[in-house]
Amino acid sequence: MSDSQKSDRTSKAYNPGEIEAKWYRFWEGNGFFRADRSSRKKPHVIMMPPPNVTGALHMGHALQDTIQDALTRMRRMQGYESLWMPGKDHAGIATQNVVARALEEEGSSRHALGREAFVARIWEWVDEYGGRILQQKRRLGDSCDWDRERFTMDPGYVEAVQRVFVQLYEDGLIYRGHYLVNWCPVDQTALSDEEVDNVERDGDIWYIRYPVPEADAHITVATTRPETMLGDTAVAVHPDDERYRHLVGKHAVLPLMNRKIPVVADSYVKMDFGAGALKVTPGHDKNDFEIGKRHNLDVISVINTHAAVNEHGGPYQGLDRFEARERVVADLDALGLLDRVERHRVSVPVSHRSKAIIEPLLSRQWFVRMKPLAEPAIEAVRDGRIRFFPKRWENEYFRWLEEIRDWCISRQLWWGHRIPVWYYTTSAGEIDESRDFVVSIEQPEPGMVQDNDVLDTWFSSWLFPFATLGWPQSDKDTRADLAYFHPTDVLVSGYDILFFWIARMIMSSLHFMGEIPYRDIFITGMIKDKLGRWMSKSLGNGIDPIEMIEQYGSDAVRFSLTVLCAQGQDIKLDSSGFEMGRNFSNKIWNAFNVFGRFMEPGKDYRRQREFQDLELVEQWMLLRLHRTIEAVDRDIGRYRLNEALGKIYTLFWGDYCDWYLELIKPPFGEEMDEETIALAVELYETMVQLLHPFMPFITEELWHRLRQRSEGEACIVSAWPVASRAPASDGAMEVFTLLQEMTTGIRNVRSRYRVAPGKSIAPVINLPRGADRLAVMLSDHQQYFAKLANTSDLKIGIELDKPDASASVVIREYEVYVPLADMVNLEAERERLLGEINQKEAFLTRIRKKLDNAQFLSRAPAGVVERERQKERDAVAEITRLRGNLEELPEHA
């Protein structure tokens, strides 16, 4: 052991900083993260949800990466060719905005720069800052194959996106259309329906009277957006509505605009809502657009892309839509046409990203026909080829896919994948709308111009599982790689992108690869602040993972996040939660010293003893370890990482440290013998391996301290522990458990009677007739009691007498007497015994009630009944002995 290691050994607290940097360099330098199909092992693949290039690491990443890394590392240790594919997303709007803002601060703008220079500027930004988040992920210990890192704007990826567009067009699944789309006036682009949130707000509903001169009447309509009336082209009533039947076919005069508009009958109109008559604005409302189509109504757009009234808005031209609203209402009121205003709960469409209120605008955009893609995706989950963990997310998935609407994929941005569509131009250089466009990756003919728009970012991310593996390049090597690694094994993600990304990847993989993208989907909960609110920049309630890593250590952060991550539940996170991880790291660190300080440098400690030759506590610990390995494997298979890790935690802290280490510790000044060290090392090594996927840094460090390791050996690539079949333990578990209970009982008495920790006591263990073998076993382990409960002269025998002035502990049919001499407080002891008797009797009553029930006896499984009988016998034995002890208590001290 080197001097530096010796000095570390004496430092009391675990200090993560240097250790983390050292081992990350070691792993990467040795190529342990690389996955290579030439190993011919079974592959295990996870695709990292690519973070936005503009992003900084947040707690959601930290959580999901911890899980993905744990799974990746575990599979690697289990002998899989384990690939965790990293990447980053070009994030169209987000990235464009970041660079545009920077330009504005320089007093410039993207329009001043022009498209080409602006895009070049974004590339510069990406080259400079785009790698930041992936650097941060290294701090977490992410063991991704960085050599394979892909960006959704890489040349090969661009090709994949273009190919997909062309193929979908050829499959008849992409079309161009003039429809009402969700227009974001801030980002100046169309959005998909998924990018729009409906937010409920308090608002008003205005009732407006439209004159119908032909019938010398008025018809009242209700609206929450009065400014849109400027574009009304009809009034609709329900065909069965007696109140308005006589007006159908006549014309209203649209106030303010003095336009004659027809009164039409359409069963869409609800008679009992609002005024029972509906103003129809096909240019600014999706339902009205449909009504308009049914009645051949004109479509008039009165609001422009900046959400201001345009030239069709008469005197209101140039006003912002909300100013126009006020003016329209005021003018109607002045004309006496405003019937009334009521308060109303309105649902306002808002851009997911900019939070601006969406304006439905008539616009020509590109769409993907989704139904044909959705059907196979539904089937893949329905027939179990793809499984959700937790399963309930299936419902959300089915519901969305079953009612899926076409996907608007064109975006009026400059940063992104250009749409591979070309137009002929007129002699003036304008697009020649009289000629058909051509869908093509390359320019089909000189002089043709490419569509100005780019594609929705998700139109590239939905190809991630296969585009990152080289599709569609058809060279032999890429094909082989793709065939080897695709489909992948598990996707780990949050439910926030179930529709945006997860479901769409399934559709694209099935369509283009003819395969599912992944077998399992593990949906994590989302990280919230301690009050349950989303963490956000505006609230300033975020917790920075990097800060937490610096404060508590990466392993601590990972540990706490994993333990807090129960199946699908959101995590209310407080930074104090990382203390648990830090404390555990420290515990692991210090436990090593218990035996580590006795190890001779360079010596390899290997156990020579067979199981039967081990000490009782050693047998017990080994059995506990192997039972835990089994349980951990089961939990991991169901993505219950929190439970797996919780079990390892209990094993390490509650069993290994609290009992095993306490018992193998040599007395003052004595050495630890070689064979004892050998088993301590073996157990510790195995637990370090079990912990490695969750806490990679500290475990790698300690794994190297345990033994002399040769070049290229590392915990990260060591073989995952296999649970061995339980050896015949000859009752080790049971005897040791009894010994633990007795120890706790003696400690309890010591504590109650304030026996100073330094003062030893001499208990008597009284066993019933026939327990001779147990008596021998306990006698053989007197030193256990001595170490754990500071006992001396322990007397163990059959039907022994209770010493005078002693407290007693009853465990089933066994008794432990703790002589207290003058320390015993008779009143206290009497109370203690009475309390225990009461508790046991209540318990016995419950058990007997069950056992007295004939139904229970006849219907419950035999094993359950037998267990209850055993409880009854134990309780009876305990009560009898407790009563005996109570009676024997002298009246006075």
Added chain:
RNA sequence: GGGUCCUUAGCUCAGUUGGUUAGAGCGCUACGUUGACAUCGUAGAGGUCGAUGGUUCGAAUCCAUUAGGACCCACCA
């Protein structure tokens, strides 16, 4: 208007196909620092599992109703 989830100890939460004397971490109480760890140890207090009803031999767990909270979806102007 549909749908999902949550309600368990003072706090934050686990709890698998129904059978445990319902667990953890933090906090609390008492005691304990001359060699693993005070980022610790030992002992302890603390819960009729939101409410009601049902199914069952048996319910924190399954079903129904209900109260409170969170979220998702939906074109009611």
